[in-house]
Amino acid sequence: MLLLRFANLWMNCEKKTEMREIVLDTETTGLSPNRGDRVVEIGCVELLHHLPTGNSYHVYLNPQRDMPEEAFNIHGLSGKFLSTKPLFGDVADEFIEFISDATLIIHNAPFDLGFLNWELKALKRPAIDDAQVIDTLVLARKKFAGASSSLDALCRRFRIDNSNRVKHGALLDSELLAEVYLELIGGAQPNLTLISEETTQSDMTVHAKDFGARPTPLKSRLTKAEIEAHTTFLLELGENVIWKKTS
Secondary structure, eight states: OHHHHHHHHHHHHHHHTOOEEEEEEEEESSSOGGGTOOEEEEEEEEEETTEEEEEEEEEEOOOSSOOOHHHHHHHOOOHHHHTTSOOHHHHHHHHHHHHTTOEEEETTHHHHHHHHHHHHHHTTOOOOOGGGEEEHHHHHHHHTTTSOOSHHHHHHHTTOOOTTOSSOOHHHHHHHHHHHHHHHTTSSOTTOOOOOTTOOHHHHHTTOOOOOSOSSOOOOOSOHHHHHHHHHHHHHTOTTOHHHHHO
């Protein structure tokens, strides 16, 4: 009874202090807004207490300029396709409302923030503060120093299926990054927070994976002498050891 009351109290506290995160990615016409490049796609995925809610934000944008071949080869968005899409100023309010004061999860954050803040500055809107952002590229480089930290490399490391990523896409990449981020911080609930009553079964199993047996078993770190000593020890315990009574 005491444990149940504690769990209810914990869940009530969780509801009052929602930990909302937005995993965000953009696609652009190039590498620098200062050289005339613009955002052409924004994709966002919402997490609540490190669990995907199913809420997302996605928009294509008209950059009001041509699409360089190098950029087109990366994301496949042509100038003709984007010419009928809204301007950033047309969607700024809904974008700002969606991200609100949530923590933003971005891979190589300076790149995306550089473009988004350029657009916000042009509209005389407040910039997104660096303090609001977690950069997964920084997390990955700290955790796997010396290894490739690209999104594709991290998907391979964590066995996340990115087979649909033929071209870069802001929404798809943010969905993949959400899975990568949760792996980087230790799983969907790294702090062992209790799941609220509103959490659905599908939410609870989104990140469950059946990895199966390791293709190549790890080599034992025990020496032959240690294995023999352990075997002798077990024999000395006799037939009354607890695991033999319960097996």
